[in-house]
Amino acid sequence: MNSPEDRNFKSNNSQPEDRILWQAFKSGNRLAFSTLYDLHVDSLYRYGCSITQDSQMVEDAIQDLFVYLWDNRQNTTEVDNIKFYLFKALRNNLTRMIMKNSASSGPVIRQGEYATKESCILSHMEELAHIEDTETIEMRVRELVNLLSGRQREVLYLRFFQDMNYEQISSLLEIDLKYTYNIYSKAILQLKRYLAEGFNLFVD
Amino acid sequence: MKYKNYKVEDFVRDPWFRAWVNETNAEAISFWEKWIMNNPRAQDKVRQARHIILAFSEMETPMPEERKAVIWKAIEARTGQAQKPAKVKAPIEKGDPWKAWLKVALRLAASLLIILGSFYVFTHVRNSVNEIRSSENIGTTVFNKETGERERKKFKLPDGSLVFLNASSKLTYRPGPDDSTREVFLYGEAYFDVETDEARPFKVFANGTEITALGTEFNVKVGQSDSATIVSLVEGKVEVVNLGSGRTESVYLSRGERAFIDPAGHSMKKSNFDIEMESIWKSGLIKFQDTPMPTVKAVLEEWYGVEITFQNKHKPNLKVTGQFDNESLNNVLHSLGYTARFDYQLKDDEVYIKFKP
Structure with missing residues (x-):
């Protein structure tokens, strides 16, 4: 058995299986279609939530995305990386919805006003309590989240949690590769500086 | 490093x-x-x-399960396919795209089998009323085994697969129609180390769930009216089909993933699990070595089928060490309570633990 640190802990990126699944889906296989949904709905939802905190909108966008996929399955080309393809499609859907919303009802809350779920943060707080002072940590984690711009958050999220490389991120966001890298390194620097500052206050 | x-x-x-x-x-x-x-x-x-x-x-934070199901229903309705569930148990024929796909999947699985050797099925039914098909008049290759209340058995099936049968369990094995598959019907709890045979897929039937091994190692836990059916994949690929819901529902699992089928058989969901802990029971030995309390709790819950509640907080770094060979839960709790400093109460399937200050 492999040592735990060598274990491939993440298992949602196997390419040959992706291709088989996609071919089956294209040929109209419902099982493959529902499998696609089951495999990707979680990460799509999370990714959607990194773009907008309107979870209803994310759900709608996911629904539209899968309906569109099914209706157009015969027209889609081969896809090497299903997740990337789905992320891109979801992003397009969401962007369209956000634009439509902002046209009808003023600007959409997006940048900087990231609404953290109290319960979620708090449960982590509890667990951290024995290491550091609870109140301070709670405050700092919240600050940390708000420190980033919407775009920074999206780039970091894709890089950290979706294991994407800069090329993929730049093509997903439709921005220059160099610019993508800049956003990333600037965000990292910001985070580190902030955290390092904080830690000087908490020397054991 | x-x-x-x-x-x-x-x-x-x-x-x-x-x-x-x-x-x-x-x-x-x-x-x-x-x-x-x-x-x-x-x-x-x-x-x-x-x-x-x-x-x-x-x-x-993942999407809530019920939202997932709601959205999927909406997608199904909008793609106009709710009336046409995928056929799962039909024999493989030429021409049908799904069947062609299954063939590809099996071929893929075969290559995995060569790499990984064997696979495991671990099946568990608590208070099961699952009907075992009668073994009479099926033929001579039918194989039956049963265990008593405090008994475990280890044996080989006619196809060479190794089985650990847990307490109060019953298993029937037989070849499928025309010897095209190998079929296991289960009541109770079992762990299978299945002999690979790509020509004859290995299927486990329990409580409205059909598990087909597309390769390698997996765990299955079958629940009843009050507990979920859980299929946990240890290695390779497995297809889980929920026959209980209106539409025939199916998911594929990858290493470290498990599928839950709710007691009413209405929905399936997927999550991750700890491989090490899942297969621990078959060794007959509980072993803790500098094990943190949350893990101890999970292992004991798994092993004895109880629910453990901590009534107060323990020290964050509390760890225990100890080894128990087929001991009663009472004995285990008694000796753990001594070293980890807690009192406990055991009521039916529930354990309440109170840590001493």
């Missing part, structure tokens, strides 16, 4: 590290606690990475 050269962002990006921060894996927790102790110079980086992960934790 690669972790020594890790930068903050490398830690953040490492799923194994995140499993510790998010406490999703007991093994990861003990691994990282040990690692951090041994690498004091990395502590600052670890802390920073931990904070970043926690700050992003909202995005790691």
